[in-house]
Amino acid sequence: MITSADPDSFPHSVLAERHPALIRQVRDAFPYPPDRQQALDALAAETAWSAAGTAAGRIAPLPAGAHDEARWGRWGRPYVGQSWFEVPFLWAESYFYRRLLEAVGHFGPGPWQGVDPFAPFKRAELRGAAVAEELAALDEVPGLPREEQDRAVLGGALWGNRADLGFRISAGGGTDTGAGTGGEGGGGRGAGEDARDGVIVDDADRFWRHLGPAGPASTPSGATALHLVADNAGRELIPDLILLDHLLTTGRAATAVLHVKPYPYFVSDATTADVVDCLRRITEAPGRAGRIGARLWDAMTSGRLAVRDHWFFCAPLPYAAMPDDLRADLAQAAVTVFKGDLNYRRLVGDRHHPATTPFASLTSYAPSPLLALRTLKSDVAVGLDPDVLADLERDGGAWRTGGTHAVVQFRA
Numbered sequence: 358m359i360t361s362a363d364p365d366s367f368p369h370s371v372l373a374e375r376h377p378a379l380i381r382q383v384r385d386a387f388p389y390p391p392d393r394q395q396a397l398d399a400l401a402a403e404t405a406w407s408a409a410g411t412a413a414g415r416i417a418p419l420p421a422g423a424h425d426e427a428r429w430g431r432w433g434r435p436y437v438g439q440s441w442f443e444v445p446f447l448w449a450e451s452y453f454y455r456r457l458l459e460a461v462g463h464f465g466p467g468p469w470q471g472v473d474p475f476a477p478f479k480r481a482e483l484r485g486a487a488v489a490e491e492l493a494a495l496d497e498v499p500g501l502p503r504e505e506q507d508r509a510v511l512g513g514a515l516w517g518n519r520a521d522l523g524f525r526i527s528a529g530g531g532t533d534t535g536a537g538t539g540g541e542g543g544g545g546r547g548a549g550e551d552a553r554d555g556v557i558v559d560d561a562d563r564f565w566r567h568l569g570p571a572g573p574a575s576t577p578s579g580a581t582a583l584h585l586v587a588d589n590a591g592r593e594l595i596p597d598l599i600l601l602d603h604l605l606t607t608g609r610a611a612t613a614v615l616h617v618k619p620y621p622y623f624v625s626d627a628t629t630a631d632v633v634d635c636l637r638r639i640t641e642a643p644g645r646a647g648r649i650g651a652r653l654w655d656a657m658t659s660g661r662l663a664v665r666d667h668w669f670f671c672a673p674l675p676y677a678a679m680p681d682d683l684r685a686d687l688a689q690a691a692v693t694v695f696k697g698d699l700n701y702r703r704l705v706g707d708r709h710h711p712a713t714t715p716f717a718s719l720t721s722y723a724p725s726p727l728l729a730l731r732t733l734k735s736d737v738a739v740g741l742d743p744d745v746l747a748d749l750e751r752d753g754g755a756w757r758t759g760g761t762h763a764v765v766q767f768r769a
C-alpha cells in the first residue's frame with residue numbers, strides 16, 4: 358500500500374507541500390469570514406509536516422452531525438488519531454478534500470453551502486487562451502482520414518489529463534484566477550506534438566476494434582452505451598465531451614453516460630456544474646466547436662447523454678470495492694472509459710505493484726470492458742512491457758510522476 362511516510366517520496370511531497378499551498382490558494386481566492394479562515398488554519402495546522410521533520414497533527418474525525426459522518430466513520434476507523442503521513446495515500450488525499458470542503462462550509466448549513474472553493478481556478482482555465490486554441494483546432498479534424506480523426510479525439514482526451522490544476526500546484530506552476538490567463542501553465546500538448554509521443558502502452562487499436570465499425574451492437578456483449586468516468590473539468594472535460602460526441606455521431610455508441618463527482622474534489626475534478634460550464638463554453642465557440650456543443654446540448658436534453666454523480670466517485674476506496682448499484686450500472690456499458698491518474702490508482706489499487714503486472718489481471722473484477730486513459734502523475738505503474746520499463750528506468754527522470762508519459766490500456 359502506498360503511504361506518504363518516506364520524506365523523499367512523491368506522496369510525501371503532495372501532503373507536505375501541495376496541500377498547504379492549496380489551502381493558501383483557496384483562502385486567498387474568497388473573502389471568507391473569520392470562522393471559515395480559522396477552520397482553514399486549523400486544517401493547515403493539523404495536516405502540516407513540521408520543521409522538526411515530524412507530522413504536526415493527528416487525523417481528526419468529521420464533526421458530529423456531518424451528513425456523511427457514518428460513511429467516513431467506517432472508512433476512517435483505522436486511521437483517525439494517526440499521523441496523516443502514515444495512512445494510505447489514497448485515503449489521506451481523499452479525506453483531505455472532504456475536510457477542506459468542511460472548513461469552507463461547503464456542506465452547510467449557511468451562506469457558503471454549495472460554493473465550490475475551486476471554482477475560480479476552473480473558471481479562469483475555461484476563459485484562457487489555451488481552451489480557445491484547442492476548440493479552434495477542431496475545425497481541422499473533419500479533413501482528416503477517419504482513423505486519424507479517431508486518433509485525434511482519443512489523443513485529445515488522453516493528453517487533456519495532463520492539464521489538471523492540482524498537478525500544476527505540485528509542479529510549481531500554481532493556479533491562477535485571473536481572467537484570460539488561467540490554464541496557460543503546464544497543460545495538454547503543444548502544437549506539433551504527436552499524441553503518441555510519450556505513450557508507453559497503447560491499446561487504442563484494440564479499443565476501436567472492440568467498438569467495431571458497425572457500431573456498439575457489434576461489441577461482444579451487444580451493449581450499446583459508452584460510459585466515461587470523468588476526471589478533471591475544463592481542459593480535460595472539454596476533450597472528453599468531444600470524444601463522447603465523436604462516439605455518438607460515428608455510431609460507435611448509441612447512448613453515453615458521463616460519471617462525475619458529487620462534490621468538488623482533487624482541485625479540478627468535474628462536477629455537474631462543471632459539465633454545464635464546459636458545455637456552455639463549447640457551445641459559445643465559433644466554427645465546428647459550436648456545432649459540437651449544440652449537438653451535445655441536444656444529446657443531454659434528449660437523454661442520449663446522461664450525467665450521473667454516484668457518491669462512490671468521492672470514496673477513498675479502490676473500484677474493486679464498488680457498491681452493487683454502481684456495478685450494475687457499469688455492467689450495461691459496451692466500454693467504460695476511466696480518465697486520469699486518480700481513477701487509475703483506484704482501478705488497479707494504489708500499491709507498489711511490479712510495473713509489469715498485467716493490467717487485465719488487476720482489473721478482472723470490473724463489470725464491463727474498460728479503457729484507461731491516463732497520464733502518469735503518481736507512483737503506480739502496471740502493464741508495462743519489460744523492455745519499455747528497462748528503457749524508462751535507464752533514462753531516469755520522473756516518468757512515473759511528471760505527467761510526461763501516458764498509457765492507453767484496454768481490457769476486453
Ligand SMILES: O=P(O)(O)OC[C@H]1O[C@](O)(CO)[C@@H](O)[C@@H]1O
Nearest residue numbers: 521524527697698699700734735
Ligand atoms: O487529475 P488526476 O489525473 O486524477 O491526477 C490526480 C493526481 O494528482 C495527485 O493528487 C498529485 O499530483 C495524485 O496524487 C493524483 O493521483
